[in-house]
Amino acid sequence: DTEVTQTPKHLVMGMTNKKSLKCEQHMGHRAMYWYKQKAKKPPELMFVYSYEKLSINESVPSRFSPECPNSSLLNLHLHALQPEDSALYLCASSQVFGGGWNGYTFGSGTRLTVV
Amino acid sequence: GQQLNQSPQSMFIQEGEDVSMNCTSSSIFNTWLWYKQEPGEGPVLLIALYKAGELTSNGRLTAQFGITRKDSFLNISASIPSDVGIYFCAGTTGTASKLTFGTGTRLQVTL
Numbered sequence: 361d362t363e364v365t366q367t368p369k370h371l372v373m374g375m376t377n378k379k380s381l382k383c384e385q386h387m388g389h390r391a392m393y394w395y396k397q398k399a400k401k402p403p404e405l406m407f408v409y410s411y412e413k414l415s416i417n418e419s420v421p422s423r424f425s426p427e428c429p430n431s432s433l434l435n436l437h438l439h440a441l442q443p444e445d446s447a448l449y450l451c452a453s454s455q456v457f458g459g460g461w462n463g464y465t466f467g468s469g470t471r472l473t474v475v
Numbered sequence: 476g477q478q479l480n481q482s483p484q485s486m487f488i489q490e491g492e493d494v495s496m497n498c499t500s501s502s503i504f505n506t507w508l509w510y511k512q513e514p515g516e517g518p519v520l521l522i523a524l525y526k527a528g529e530l531t532s533n534g535r536l537t538a539q540f541g542i543t544r545k546d547s548f549l550n551i552s553a554s555i556p557s558d559v560g561i562y563f564c565a566g567t568t569g570t571a572s573k574l575t576f577g578t579g580t581r582l583q584v585t586l
Binding site: 408451456 | 506508510515516538565572573577579581
């Protein structure tokens with residue numbers, strides 16, 4: 361299995377809703393990442409988990425809450441989001457933090473719309 | 476922090492033409508990655524480069540790790556319509572360092 365699987369593919373949520381994005385990989389990668397991508401821009405790093413511990417939080421607002429229940433799963437809990445948080449949210453994994461062999465593998469993303 | 480400048484920003488070419496794009500930095504990188512992203516999808520890794528001067532091919536794609544370690548090039552030969560997308564370079568400056576993305580090159584292929 362050489363994939364990163366993200367669910368759901370699309371999500372529309374109100375500003376008072378609570379929702380979660382899910383990411384799964386079974387490549388034995390020990391680093392997992394959340395990125396946010398706006399239209400026509402490169403992905404921007406949000407969080408890094410290395411060996412299931414949060415290593416980097418790129419000053420992300422607390423309305424985004426990551427969780428790494430085990431080495432294969434990564435969640436992003438969303439609460440009280442703003443319309444400007446609408447974006448493509450990408451999950452990625454790599455053998456170790458920083459890459460390792462074969463770089464980073466990205467999922468297909470969750471297209472989030474906040475109304 | 477590190478910044479990767481990609482050029483050109485966009486390209487409109489005819490099917491069958493060859494394409495060249497590059498990525499430059501003011502800092503030294505020890506890994507260069509080239510990704511392609513199609514609308515509504517995540518980036519897909521095309522080529523990974525780990526050594527200065529390295530030249531690697533993947534089908535019609537060829538990428539090089541610049542000898543100064545501050546740049547990388549991607550060439551696509553005999554373009555076809557399915558080459559359409561945004562091509563991102565990305566790199567890391569060392570072990571346990573963040574992945575820095577370039578600004579992207581948008582490729583359009585006309586018949």
